[in-house]
Amino acid sequence: MSTEIVINQVNMRFGKGDKAVTALSDINLDIPSGEIVSLLGPSGCGKSTLLRLIADLLEPSAGKIEVENESPRQARLQRKFGIIFQQPTLLEWRNVVDNVSLPLEFTGHSRKERKQIAMEQLRMVGLEKFAGHYPWQLSGGMQQRVAIARALTFNPPMLLMDEPFSALDEFTKERLHLEVIRIQEQTRKTVVFVTHSIPEAVFLSNRVIVLSAHPGKVKHNLSIELPGKRDLQIREHPAFFEYTTKVRSCFGEGAYDEDLLV
Numbered sequence: 365m366s367t368e369i370v371i372n373q374v375n376m377r378f379g380k381g382d383k384a385v386t387a388l389s390d391i392n393l394d395i396p397s398g399e400i401v402s403l404l405g406p407s408g409c410g411k412s413t414l415l416r417l418i419a420d421l422l423e424p425s426a427g428k429i430e431v432e433n434e435s436p437r438q439a440r441l442q443r444k445f446g447i448i449f450q451q452p453t454l455l456e457w458r459n460v461v462d463n464v465s466l467p468l469e470f471t472g473h474s475r476k477e478r479k480q481i482a483m484e485q486l487r488m489v490g491l492e493k494f495a496g497h498y499p500w501q502l503s504g505g506m507q508q509r510v511a512i513a514r515a516l517t518f519n520p521p522m523l524l525m526d527e528p529f530s531a532l533d534e535f536t537k538e539r540l541h542l543e544v545i546r547i548q549e550q551t552r553k554t555v556v557f558v559t560h561s562i563p564e565a566v567f568l569s570n571r572v573i574v575l576s577a578h579p580g581k582v583k584h585n586l587s588i589e590l591p592g593k594r595d596l597q598i599r600e601h602p603a604f605f606e607y608t609t610k611v612r613s614c615f616g617e618g619a620y621d622e623d624l625l626v
């Protein structure tokens with residue numbers, strides 16, 4: 365299995381002097397290609413910071429990150445990843461297809477090409493019938509699927525997802541988990557998925573990276589091998605409970621400190 369993202373001795377500090385916060389300390393990590401890898405940890409442990417470093421939205425204070433053997437900057441400029449955040453951040457005055465095709469407006473694609481590509485990605489998330497709808501006509505889950513379609517516009521080899529379903533109800537969340545698994549199986553993209561939910565991480569991932577807080581460090585790197593297909597039934601399987609228990613035990617007592625419960 366080739367390696368997509370290599371993180372080498374990365375440190376991230378915010379601020380200076382007394383007010384400095386070490387968000388990440390000595391992070392070493394290889395993220396293989398074609399897998400779903402979760403970054404899991406309590407609030408404030410540096411998950412979003414790590415994802416932003418990979419995405420070139422931040423620069424590390426020390427250490428090095430390589431994305432497909434290049435710097436995050438080069439990877440970003442070549443549109444190697446699509447990013448999905450907790451909020452779909454759609455433009456209210458644009459319909460669904462025009463939201464999805466937005467990134468293509470800066471790259472010289474013709475109107476016809478833009479529409480064709482956007483429709484392809486809407487088909488990928490099962491929303492082609494809603495192309496003419498406006499964001500406010502869609503449920504939260506559908507809006508997030510539009511955001512996924514938008515992240516797919518350049519057909520990037522990587523998807524970076526930062527707690528994309530945290531604001532959604534359980535039922536919608538479960539459907540979207542299946543959607544992510546299906547899209548990943550169909551496209552073989554590398555998915556880096558940030559979450560603070562243990563069952564979500566275990567259900568989705570081939571690998572779970574457990575982070576601890578203050579400062580953020582990699583505590584464990586666990587391969588998840590569930591027997592059989594990842595469908596809703598697998599959550600009833602003893603192996604699923606074994607993994608969630610194992611992951612939970614990685615955090616130890618410290619994870620339940622009051623200041624970490626947000």
Ligand code: ADP
Pocket residue numbers: 378379385386387405406407408409410411412413414
């Ligand atoms: P998580 O996503 O795991 O909840 P974050 O990566 O957002 O954690 O934050 C990790 C730590 O870095 C926290 O202590 C947070 O307050 C701090 N931090 C994050 N971004 C900034 C910033 N732009 N300026 C100062 N501190 C920050």
Ligand code: MG
Pocket residue numbers: 411412413
């Ligand atoms: Mg975060």
